[in-house]
Amino acid sequence: MTLDMVRRGDRVRILKIDDPQVRFQAIRFGIGEGADVHCAEKLPAGPIVLRRGRQEIAIGRGIARSIRVEAI
Amino acid sequence: MHGPHGHGAVAFGHQHRHGHGPRAEDAQPAARRIVLVGNPNTGKSIFFNALTGIYVDVSNFPGTTVDVAQGRWGEDLVVDTPGIYGVASFNDEERVARDIILQADLVVNIVDAVHLERDLFLTQQLIDMGLSMVVALNMMDEAEAQGLKIDIPLLEESLGVPVIPTAAVVGRGMQELKAAIPHARQGKIDPILLTKLKEWYGASRPTPELLLAAEGDAEVASRAGLEPANAREELYLQRRQRVNDLIARVVVDTREEGGFAVRMGRWMIQPLTGIPILGGVLAVLYYLIGFLVAQQVVGFTEKTVMQGAYEPLIRGLVDRILAPDSPLSTVLVGEFGLLTMTVTYLFGLLLPLVIGFYLALAVMEDSGYLPRLATLVDRALTGLGLNGRAIVPMILGLGCVTMATMTTRILGSQRERRIAVALLGLAIPCSAQLAVITAMLATLGPGFVLLYSAIIVGILVMVGTLLNRVIPGKSTGLLIDLPPLRVPRAGNVVRKTMSKVHMFLADAGPLFAVGSVLLSVLQISGWLQGIQGLLAPLTVGWLQLPKEASTAFVMGFVRRDYGAAGLLSMHLTSMQTMVALVTVTLFVPCIASVMMLFKERGWQEAAVVWVGCLVVAFGVGGVISHLLI
Numbered sequence: 001m002t003l004d005m006v007r008r009g010d011r012v013r014i015l016k017i018d019d020p021q022v023r024f025q026a027i028r029f030g031i032g033e034g035a036d037v038h039c040a041e042k043l044p045a046g047p048i049v050l051r052r053g054r055q056e057i058a059i060g061r062g063i064a065r066s067i068r069v070e071a072i
Numbered sequence: 073m074h075g076p077h078g079h080g081a082v083a084f085g086h087q088h089r090h091g092h093g094p095r096a097e098d099a100q101p102a103a104r105r106i107v108l109v110g111n112p113n114t115g116k117s118i119f120f121n122a123l124t125g126i127y128v129d130v131s132n133f134p135g136t137t138v139d140v141a142q143g144r145w146g147e148d149l150v151v152d153t154p155g156i157y158g159v160a161s162f163n164d165e166e167r168v169a170r171d172i173i174l175q176a177d178l179v180v181n182i183v184d185a186v187h188l189e190r191d192l193f194l195t196q197q198l199i200d201m202g203l204s205m206v207v208a209l210n211m212m213d214e215a216e217a218q219g220l221k222i223d224i225p226l227l228e229e230s231l232g233v234p235v236i237p238t239a240a241v242v243g244r245g246m247q248e249l250k251a252a253i254p255h256a257r258q259g260k261i262d263p264i265l266l267t268k269l270k271e272w273y274g275a276s277r278p279t280p281e282l283l284l285a286a287e288g289d290a291e292v293a294s295r296a297g298l299e300p301a302n303a304r305e306e307l308y309l310q311r312r313q314r315v316n317d318l319i320a321r322v323v324v325d326t327r328e329e330g331g332f333a334v335r336m337g338r339w340m341i342q343p344l345t346g347i348p349i350l351g352g353v354l355a356v357l358y359y360l361i362g363f364l365v366a367q368q369v370v371g372f373t374e375k376t377v378m379q380g381a382y383e384p385l386i387r388g389l390v391d392r393i394l395a396p397d398s399p400l401s402t403v404l405v406g407e408f409g410l411l412t413m414t415v416t417y418l419f420g421l422l423l424p425l426v427i428g429f430y431l432a433l434a435v436m437e438d439s440g441y442l443p444r445l446a447t448l449v450d451r452a453l454t455g456l457g458l459n460g461r462a463i464v465p466m467i468l469g470l471g472c473v474t475m476a477t478m479t480t481r482i483l484g485s486q487r488e489r490r491i492a493v494a495l496l497g498l499a500i501p502c503s504a505q506l507a508v509i510t511a512m513l514a515t516l517g518p519g520f521v522l523l524y525s526a527i528i529v530g531i532l533v534m535v536g537t538l539l540n541r542v543i544p545g546k547s548t549g550l551l552i553d554l555p556p557l558r559v560p561r562a563g564n565v566v567r568k569t570m571s572k573v574h575m576f577l578a579d580a581g582p583l584f585a586v587g588s589v590l591l592s593v594l595q596i597s598g599w600l601q602g603i604q605g606l607l608a609p610l611t612v613g614w615l616q617l618p619k620e621a622s623t624a625f626v627m628g629f630v631r632r633d634y635g636a637a638g639l640l641s642m643h644l645t646s647m648q649t650m651v652a653l654v655t656v657t658l659f660v661p662c663i664a665s666v667m668m669l670f671k672e673r674g675w676q677e678a679a680v681v682w683v684g685c686l687v688v689a690f691g692v693g694g695v696i697s698h699l700l701i
Contacts, residue, residue: 024308041338044343
């Protein structure tokens with residue numbers, strides 16, 4: 001599934017990020033491919049907030065659609 | 073190419089000197105370049121201030137909107153860098169930081185102890201560059217309060233560089249950090265990376281250029297005469313793994329965090345609670361800027377100081393030298409005088425407003441509210457081909473469209489900049505206009521306020537949606553770090569504000585001056601009256617307004633508030649007022665913002681935006697006129 005399908009409170013593993021710019025930035029933020037994250041917030045039709053440790057990252061819905069994840 | 077304006081020889085002319093380890097044992101210590109590097113929101117500027125004191129030189133890095141501060145610490149030069157998440161060239165901030173780091177003798181890396189997962193990635197990258205460095209493990213007080221236990225000796229041993237725990241806000245650890253700077257040294261470079269660099273470049277020791285070339289930075293590679301490798305992803309993943317392993321060994325999280333700040337942060341981004349919070353923030357902003365600054369402060373600076381004292385003085389001086397109605401006198405102290413109107417407008421009216429807006433923005437940024445606001449409004453802005461970050465120029469536009477147009481540089485793509493600039497020029501009324509518009513709407517009653525707002529917002533949404541459809545390419549999405557909510561630090565806020573105000577005056581000041589000269593020339597040559605005459609049929613026939621309204625429109629080009637103020641003195645019916653207000657809002661921005669538009673976007677695009685604004689303004693105005701009147 002893709003990241004836009006997760007629900008608030010879900011824990012997922014990031015599998016694949018297509019856009020190279022997004023991929024590099026995600027690795028720096030610690031939410032790159034292979035990272036286990038927690039969906040802290042999901043705005044209606046809007047961004048998804050991922051949490052890993054104490055780090056929170058907001059991701060626009062468009063980018064979220066291009067990120068493959070699996071439930072853990 | 074390197075370094076801020078005017079500092080080339082002294083400040084940025086050093087030869088590269090990395091890879092030689094600590095230089096403390098030099099017989100005669102030469103001045104070193106100490107570069108401060110850290111993620112955004114790590115409190116870096118407090119360290120900068122603690123080292124350099126008050127003699128700080130802030131200047132704009134060539135070709136960017138990025139300000140760089142430098143100062144002295146004893147013999148040494150201390151250079152600040154913009155907050156970054158890693159060294160590369162993803163945006164202006166990173167390119168500036170990268171070029172400053174490439175010139176460093178020694179790096180002080182400031183790390184947020186609460187967010188080691190994020191921050192140590194940069195730390196390890198700096199270590200992998202072979203830089204001589206010290207790590208300040210900042211915000212230790214917060215880390216302790218949140219129940220994080222960090223094994224500092226183990227962290228220090230694993231990184232291979234001195235690690236000094238600090239809490240800069242309360243001054244803890246600052247002396248220890250200063251004492252540790254002479255002991256800066258190269259850290260433990262990832263052994264796998266060393267093997268690879270040897271394999272690819274035949275180098276036994278990494279240099280910053282070598283690492284960046286291996287990570288695919290073509291610009292640095294070509295400058296250093298190296299072949300860029302295509303290994304960024306491989307090296308990033310390797311580094312991420314190393315950092316995660318390190319954190320697993322040195323950090324113990326003794327309790328799951330909750331706390332008021334975290335809950336408050338969530339409320340700010342959830343629409344149900346976030347929108348009322350935004351409403352509250354806007355109300356406070358309106359009171360502080362729309363009332364206190366725009367009326368009380370500007371009333372004093374513009375009316376009392378500038379028009380009451382300064383202008384008569386300068387007029388008297390010029391009149392002694394020049395004949396009162398000579399062309400030169402008109403240019404200098406006439407209606408649009410270079411020494412009268414420009415100076416009054418810039419310093420009496422705009423400066424207090426610009427300071428107010430940048431101050432508010434700095435508080436929102438430093439407290440952590442701004443990224444949450446960007447998250448909240450992201451959905452609404454994606455429909456216009458923008459992302460949440462575009463809220464910054466939109467808010468600034470309500471202060472001064474010229475300033476906001478400048479700020480569109482922060483947006484991620486040319487496409488977004490194009491859309492934002494067009495919307496700013498068209499549908500965002502600046503504070504000068506807003507004051508008069510509010511006054512006129514107030515006399516009409518709440519129904520008209522609603523109608524006016526609906527029309528302007530409607531146009532904003534329609535034009536944005538249309539531009540998003542027709543402009544080719546793809547806008548960037550939102551991907552931002554949400555830093556913890558904190559009480560803003562006064563020093564930080566003031567420094568950010570001053571640096572931006574300085575940039576505004578330097579960039580926009582000359583534009584206002586050129587604009588006023590242009591207007592004086594138009595006035596002397598009689599063309600201004602000519603243009604007013606040309607506009608008259610359009611005003612009377614199409615908009616169904618009195619002939620004098622065309623003067624108000626032309627004056628609106630001089631200063632947007634003049635345009636609106638001109639309408640105030642006319643006898644218009646409610647419907648006519650509505651038509652005139654909508655037209656004057658959508659109508660071209662003031663002459664300075666048009667020039668900023670040309671400067672930022674080039675003449676072709678700027679001309680399209682300008683003509684587009686005119687067509688939409690008169691088009692919409694006419695349609696409303698025929699519907700209402």
